[in-house]
Amino acid sequence: MVDSSSAEELLKKVSKFNDAVQAWIFNPDALAPTFPESMITKPFPFNAYYDLDDAPEIAGADWKLEVRGLVDNKKSWTLDELYKLPQVKQVTRHICVEGWSAIGSWTGTPLRDFLKIIGADTRAKYVWFQCADKDGYNSPLDMRTALHPQTQMTFKFADQILPRAYGFPMKIRVPTKLGFKNPKYVLSMEVTNDYKGGYWEDQGYNSFSGS
Amino acid sequence: MTSLAVSDHQAETATPAKVIQPVWVRIVHWVNAFAMILMIMSGWQIYNASPLFSFTFSHSITLGGWLGGALLWHFAAMWLLMVNGLVYLALGFATGRFRKKLLPITPGGVIADTKAALTFKLSHDDLSKYNSVQKLLYTGIITVGVVIVLSGLSMWKPVQLHWLVSLFGGYDIARYVHFTCMALIVAFLVIHVALALLVPKSLRAMLIGREGGYYGSSQKTPDPRCRQEAAGARCGEDDAGADAPPLHHGRHQPRRADAAHRLRRGRFVVGGGIAEEGLEVQ
Numbered sequence: 298m299v300d301s302s303s304a305e306e307l308l309k310k311v312s313k314f315n316d317a318v319q320a321w322i323f324n325p326d327a328l329a330p331t332f333p334e335s336m337i338t339k340p341f342p343f344n345a346y347y348d349l350d351d352a353p354e355i356a357g358a359d360w361k362l363e364v365r366g367l368v369d370n371k372k373s374w375t376l377d378e379l380y381k382l383p384q385v386k387q388v389t390r391h392i393c394v395e396g397w398s399a400i401g402s403w404t405g406t407p408l409r410d411f412l413k414i415i416g417a418d419t420r421a422k423y424v425w426f427q428c429a430d431k432d433g434y435n436s437p438l439d440m441r442t443a444l445h446p447q448t449q450m451t452f453k454f455a456d457q458i459l460p461r462a463y464g465f466p467m468k469i470r471v472p473t474k475l476g477f478k479n480p481k482y483v484l485s486m487e488v489t490n491d492y493k494g495g496y497w498e499d500q501g502y503n504s505f506s507g508s
Numbered sequence: 509m510t511s512l513a514v515s516d517h518q519a520e521t522a523t524p525a526k527v528i529q530p531v532w533v534r535i536v537h538w539v540n541a542f543a544m545i546l547m548i549m550s551g552w553q554i555y556n557a558s559p560l561f562s563f564t565f566s567h568s569i570t571l572g573g574w575l576g577g578a579l580l581w582h583f584a585a586m587w588l589l590m591v592n593g594l595v596y597l598a599l600g601f602a603t604g605r606f607r608k609k610l611l612p613i614t615p616g617g618v619i620a621d622t623k624a625a626l627t628f629k630l631s632h633d634d635l636s637k638y639n640s641v642q643k644l645l646y647t648g649i650i651t652v653g654v655v656i657v658l659s660g661l662s663m664w665k666p667v668q669l670h671w672l673v674s675l676f677g678g679y680d681i682a683r684y685v686h687f688t689c690m691a692l693i694v695a696f697l698v699i700h701v702a703l704a705l706l707v708p709k710s711l712r713a714m715l716i717g718r719e720g721g722y723y724g725s726s727q728k729t730p731d732p733r734c735r736q737e738a739a740g741a742r743c744g745e746d747d748a749g750a751d752a753p754p755l756h757h758g759r760h761q762p763r764r765a766d767a768a769h770r771l772r773r774g775r776f777v778v779g780g781g782i783a784e785e786g787l788e789v790q
Contacts, residue, residue, distance in 0.1 A: 308577075311584040322668060329667045390679060392666065395557035395575065398679055473667045501576035503583065508667040 312503050319505040325441050329472035329508075332388045337455065338399035341391075343462040344476065345430070353429035353482040357466045363485035366425075369416025376466050380452060382406040382414075387447055389472035391479070394502060403470040404453035409444045417488045419444060425493045426469060429482040436480050436495035438471065442507055447472050450483075475506040528635045528713040533605075536596040537714055543592060544693065546571060546585035551690060553578030560687055586660070593653060613643045632707050635719060649696050656689035 343349050361373040386404040412419060424443040428434040442448060451470040452459055459465045464481025471479050477497045487493075498504045529537075549571035556564040557575040572578030600606040617640035624630040625641055638646065659682045662672040666679050676682040704711045709719040 308580040308584055311587070312580055315583055322665075324668060327668050327670075330670050330673075390666070392679065393558065394579070396554065396663075396683060397558040497576075501580060503579065508665045 309501075312501075315503055316505040319503075319507055320439060320441070323441060323473075323505075323507060325445050327473075329387075329389045329447055332390070332400050334388055334402060336400050337388060337402055341399055341401050341454070341463070342397070344393060344395075345481075347431055349462055351431055352461055353431070354461060355429060355466055355482060360466050362467065362483065364415055364487075365485060366488035367418035367421045367490070368412075368488050370414075376452075379406070379450070379467070382411065384452065385449070386453075386456075387449065387470070387472065389447065389470075391472070391476055392508070393476040394497075394506065402455045403449060403451045403468075404456065405449045405451035405467075405470065407446060408448045408450055408469065409446065411450055412443065412488070421488045422490045423488075423492065425487045425489055426480040426483050427485045427487075428480050429484050430496075432496075434480065434482075434496045435493070436478055436498065437493055437504065438469070438474075438478065439505065439507075442471060442473055445471075445473055471507075473507050475502075475508075477502060478506050526636070526719075527717045528719060529717050531717060532595075532599055534714055534717060536592050536599075539588065539592045540596065543585050543589040544697075546581055547589055548690060548694065550578040550581035550585065554582060555687070560683060583664075590657060593657065597650075609638055610643050610647050613640060613647060618644050632710070635710055635713050645696065645699075649693065652689050652692045652696075656686060656693065659683075659686040659689065 343352075345352065357376045361375055362379065363373050364371050384404050384406055386402060388400060388402045390398050390400050392398040408424070412424070417424075419440060422440055423437045424440065425437045426435060428436075438448075447470075449470040451464070451468045452466070454460060454463045459468060464483070467483045468481040469479060469483060478495075492504075495504070549569065552565035553570035553572045554575060556570065570578065572581045621630060621640040625639075630639055630641075658672060659676055662669050662676055662682045663679065663686060666673045666682075673679055673682055676685050704714075713719055
C-alpha cells in the first residue's frame, strides 16, 4: 500500500539496524530447544519458491562440496569423505519466515567442526553458501551463528539419507535461523568478510533473521 | 479538610486550566495509535503468508505489499510501539497515574456502570475520572498490549527467549495468542473510537488536553472538589454538556450525581486521564 521510495529506504535502514541489534543480543551458547522424536511433524512440509518437481536433482557420486575464501585447505570434498566425519542428530523446530513451523530430525556434522578441519579463519564475518536451486540460491551466514554448536552440515533427515525434497546431498541446518537461511542442495561454501547478499535477503527479508 | 498543593506548572501559569490529559499521555497515546495501526496492518499481511484460520485479510487493508515488505514494516514499527509502550508504563507507574486512575476496580462498580452506560445514564461530567467500565477496559487493554508484545517477542526470538515460548505453551500457541491479542485490540479500537466520537469532548481532551479549546483569561480554574472522591461531589458541572467555558466559576452546588443529570458528553478515551492536574487534595 505504502511504497514510496523514501519509506522503502528508511525500512531498509531499520532492517540493517535490526541486523546489528539481533547480532548483539544473540547468545551463541543459547541452544535451540530439542524435542522427543515422537513430536516430529509428519509429513514434514516441502517448501520452496518452486514446486518439488523443479527441485534440483543431484547425482551424489558426481557432487563435490567446493570450499573457498579464507580457509587453509581449499580442497573439495566428496560425499563419501563428508560421510566419514563424526555426525550428531538433532530434533529441533524449523520455523519458516511465513510463520508455520515443523519439528524434524536432522543428522550431520557440526559446521564448526568442519570449519576447524578446513582451517577456516573464524574471525571472518560470514560463511556464504551457494546452492543448486533454480535461479541460483545463495545465503550468507554470520560467523557466530556458523560456530553455534547446533549449526550442522546435514546429510540425513529422519535417519535416512537426505531426500531430494529436503536438500540432497547436503543442507545446512541452522535451528537458530528462519528456514530460508537453512540452505539446501549446497554446492559451495565461502569464508568471507564481504557481505555477498542472498536470494531472499536481496528481496527484503531481514538478513540476520535469527532467533 | 482539604488542602491544595499547587504544582510548579500551575504556579507559573497565570490562568491555569484544568488539564484532563497531560501532555505526555497525549503524546504516547497518538504515537501508540500510529504504531499500533502499522503493526496491525503489516501483521495482517504477515498472517496471510500462513493463515491460522480459513480466511485471509484483504490486500487493500494490509501494509507492505508482500510478506517481505510487511516484515520490514512490522519490525520497524515494533521499535516505536515498544519504546513508546515502555515510556507509557514507566510514567504510568512513576506518576501514580495507573494507581489513581485505574484502581480500584470492583465487580459492583463495573456492573453498575455497565448498566448506566447501556441506559445512557453514565456520567461524563468529570473527564478526569474514569468510570468502572473504563477502568476495566483500559486495564484490560494495557494487559493485552503487554501480552501481544511478549508473544511477539517469543516468536521473534524463540531460541534466546525459549523460556518465554514455554510460558505460552510452545511456539504454535504463541502464534494464536498473538493473533487473539490483535483481535482483542481491534475490537477495543472499534468500541473506543465509536465512544470517543459519541463523547467528543473526550476526543478534544486527548487532542488538546482540555475539554474545550479555550486558552484565554476567562479560563476556568480548577475546582477543589474535583478530587474529593469520598464526598461524591462532582466538578465541571458548569460546563458539562456545553463547550463554552464558564465565566462565573465557583458557584458549584455540591449536588449528588443523579441519574437524570448524568447524561453528559465526555470521557471515553484510551489510556487517558489527568495525573498532572496540578491540584492535589490530601
